[in-house]
Amino acid sequence: MPYISVTALSHPGLRREHNEDSLVVGPWTLCGTVTENPQTMAFPLGRPLVVAVADGIGGQPAGEVASSLVVRRLGLFGPALDGEEAVRDALGMCNHAVYAAADRAPELSTMGTTVAGVVILEQELLVFNVGDSRVIEVGPAGNGDGGRAASDDTLHQLSVDDSPALPRGRRTTSIVTQALGGAPTFSAITPHVSTSPLTPGTRMLVCSDGLTDPVLDNEIDDILRAHDGGRAVFELWKAAMSAGGPDNVTIALVSVAG
Numbered sequence: 371m372p373y374i375s376v377t378a379l380s381h382p383g384l385r386r387e388h389n390e391d392s393l394v395v396g397p398w399t400l401c402g403t404v405t406e407n408p409q410t411m412a413f414p415l416g417r418p419l420v421v422a423v424a425d426g427i428g429g430q431p432a433g434e435v436a437s438s439l440v441v442r443r444l445g446l447f448g449p450a451l452d453g454e455e456a457v458r459d460a461l462g463m464c465n466h467a468v469y470a471a472a473d474r475a476p477e478l479s480t481m482g483t484t485v486a487g488v489v490i491l492e493q494e495l496l497v498f499n500v501g502d503s504r505v506i507e508v509g510p511a512g513n514g515d516g517g518r519a520a521s522d523d524t525l526h527q528l529s530v531d532d533s534p535a536l537p538r539g540r541r542t543t544s545i546v547t548q549a550l551g552g553a554p555t556f557s558a559i560t561p562h563v564s565t566s567p568l569t570p571g572t573r574m575l576v577c578s579d580g581l582t583d584p585v586l587d588n589e590i591d592d593i594l595r596a597h598d599g600g601r602a603v604f605e606l607w608k609a610a611m612s613a614g615g616p617d618n619v620t621i622a623l624v625s626v627a628g
């Protein structure tokens with residue numbers, strides 16, 4: 371029987387006091403937690419399954435409120451996300467909900483969050499994002515790493531970063547050009563949403579920039595070639611900590627078996 375397995379963790383990192391990242395996997399949400407042990411869930415292929423990460427915008431208040439509000443809504447919308455239009459509508463409603471919550475409480479003013487994720491349908495994959503959290507297609511595990519050229523990276527970014535152009539020599543920025551909420555007055559969003567055929571054997575990484583900023587692509591690639599499931603997610607987390615753990619890190623590894 372074809373199925374989807376999702377292995378995930380969310381952790382504050384080493385330098386931040388709070389975890390403002392949130393995660394949704396189907397009906398299950400994980401908000402503001404400290405989990406360095408990845409958990410794995412399995413789902414039958416068929417009904418739409420949403421897996422998404424939301425990263426509360428740092429330097430502004432209540433990032434964890436914005437990110438948890440968004441993943442909880444996506445969890446509720448989940449089974450109805452049957453195409454691009456439904457995903458765009460859901461993200462638009464999430465954006466309105468963040469602004470509405472901020473309007474009701476002055477201490478939440480300008481709170482905002484990124485979001486990036488996938489919806490797995492029976493035969494199609496929907497990818498969506500607003501901001502700079504990422505969805506990355508990764509190759510199969512067990513490929514070994516002997517003798518490959520640097521250009522052989524099996525990572526393929528599916529999300530589209532809402533980031534300003536980088537100055538020469540810089541590979542990351544914490545600035546986003548688009549977010550859910552995040553401004554003093556309502557600002558509409560244009561989510562990135564795409565559809566592709568679902569291929570059995572596909573593996574995808576859904577993660578916050580707490581992984582992709584400090585850990586280089588080739589290191590992520592090496593770990594995912596060597597490992598799968600809980601071991602892979604733990605090794606990715608460990609790589610982010612070894613790189614200083616500068617930010618909250620949330621990682622979901624999604625595999626379509628069949």
Ligand SMILES: [Mn+2]
Pocket residue numbers: 425578579580617618
């Ligand atoms: Mn972050």
